[in-house]
Amino acid sequence: MESSLPVERKSFRFAKIVMPILITQVALYLVTFFDILMTGRYNTYHLAGVTIGSSFWVPVYTGLAGILMALTPIIAQHVGARRNEHVRPSVQQGIYVSVALAAVVFGLILFVFFPIIRTMSLETPVSIVAIDYLKGMSVGLAPLFAYTVLRSFFDALGSTRVSMFIILISAPINVLLNYLLIYGHFGFPELGGAGAGYASGITYWIVFAIAGVVAVAGKPYQKYELLHHWQLPSWPYWKEILFIGVPIGMSIFIETSIFSVVTLLMSSYSTEVISAHQVALNFTSLLYMIPLSISMGATILVGQSIGAGQSSDARKYSLLGISFAVIFSFIGIAILLGFREPIASLYTTDKSIITLAAQFFIFAALFQLSDAVQAPIQGALRGYKDVNITFLMGFISLWVIGLPVGYAAATYTGLGPYGYWVGLIAGLTVGAIALSIRLRVVQKRHDLSI
Structure with a gap:
């Protein structure tokens, strides 16, 4: 690790780490987009089934996969x-943890999600598709979680371009498998929405296979000998992964699930309002890929700096992450305010939905800045391995402050559905301030320990 890099070189290094992460995140977003698009073109019932199935899948998967993100700061x-001898056992134990998490998710799907879906007030075809979609996704559970371990390994080494190339290769494969399994072309079974699930499950195996070959045979990674001296499960390694990873996973879960809860609370409004809310949420989720990628880059560079005993560099990378995110947030605000209706028109031709979505975009613009500050600080704190207080602050800001404020604003003021977005703005703002204070405390503690 270079300790004497000037700020300009640090900025270049940060951008070099973050750009592949951003491309990877956008590619992953587009995979989901094509799943929905291609299923929607097949049949409305199948689209509804995939939507229901994914609403169960996404928060649980992202939350539990977040546990494995602990490997990034650890490695x-x-x-x-320069403790390279510890990298191999960390990856091997991470694989064990990933298999255990895959088993937990499979159990949840089989014994919790399926019964809930069967008891929901859904039309029978929708219920069947939702269950079959989750069955298809289950085919790829183990390789998906195991790939998350290998991605953490690549990212921790600063090799973020490897994950980018793997996803860029696999995304067209997923679209091709969707084409074959949803529509039944070239002699393949016509599975409809369930085909999207099986296509993803098969793609996860392909992704894991490619990542595995690169991790074992790639010249930069051979020195870590990941397959040599394979260890049995070791509780001390599991303890470290879970101690850091569980708060990360729970933080991600509460962040993703809050939007699902807000959507459910808005179900009392008209279909047009709900659709407009989803349009605004979908586009802002795309914009969020930028601060999220910067956050992941901050975790890598801060973690490497702390490991090398370079507290000053860790501070500088933390500041660079916040600065980059804030700059891009102003660009996002300008896009949301300047192109509200054209953006909404990309999703629908319904004039009433476009008008409502344009109003939601105003509120979405307001929380861009808070989001831009909060995300890289979370990433920096993860690089310091400081995760428990971060989780607690996230929970309080979103669930104790954001959700009640949103409900009160929507119920007792004239804001109506926009009140929930006011609550999100309030919660994210409080979270950004609290995390900023926490980062300063952690940085001072590390300065004193050197």
Whole structure:
């Protein structure tokens, strides 16, 4: 790790790390987009089934996969401290944890999600498709979680372009499999919405296979000998992964699930309002890929700096992450305010939905800045391995402050559905301020420990 890089070189290094992460995140977003688009063109019932199935899948998967993100700061600090001999057992134990998490998710799907879907007030075809879609996704559970471990390994080493190339290769494969399995072309079974699930499950195996070959045979990674001296499960490694990873996973879960809850609370409004809300939420989710990618880059570079005992560099990378995110947030605000109706028109031709979505975009613009500050600070704190207080602050800001404020604003003021977005703005703002204070405390503590 270079300790004497000037700020200009640090900025270039940060951008070099973040750009592949951003491309990877956008590619993953587009995979989901094509799943919905291609299923929607097949049949409305199948689209509804896939939507219901994914609403169960996404928060649980992202939350539990977030546990494995603990490996990024763990490995990054080993690399920064030149403790390369600890990388191999960390990856091997991460694989064990990933298999255990896959088993947990499979159990949830089988014994919790399926019964809930069967008891929901859904039309029978929709219920069947939702269950079959989750069955298809289950085919790829183990490789998906195992790939998350290998991605954390690549990212911790700063090799974020590897994950980018793997996803760019796999995304067209997923679209091709969708084409074959949803519509039944070239002699393949016509599975409709369930085909999207099986296509994703098969794609996850392909992704894991490619990542595995690169991790074992790639020249930069051979020195880590990931397949050599394979260990049995070791509780000390599991303890470290879970101690850091569980708060990360829970933080991600509460962040993703809050939007699902807000959507459910808005179900009392008209279909047009709900659709407009979804349009605004979908586009802002795309914009969020930028601060999210910067956050992941901050975790890598701060973790490597701390591992190398370079507290000053960790501070500088934290500041760079916040600065980059804030700059891009102003660009996002300008896009949302300047092109509200054209953006909404990309999703629908319904004039009433376009008008409502344009109003939602005003509120979406207001929380861009808070989101831009909060995300990289979370990433920096993860690089310091400071995750428990971060989780608690996230929970309080969104669930204790944001949701009640949103409900009160929507119920007792003239804001109506926009009140929920006011609550999100309030919660994210409080979270950004609290996390900023926490980062300063953690940085001072590390300065004193050197």
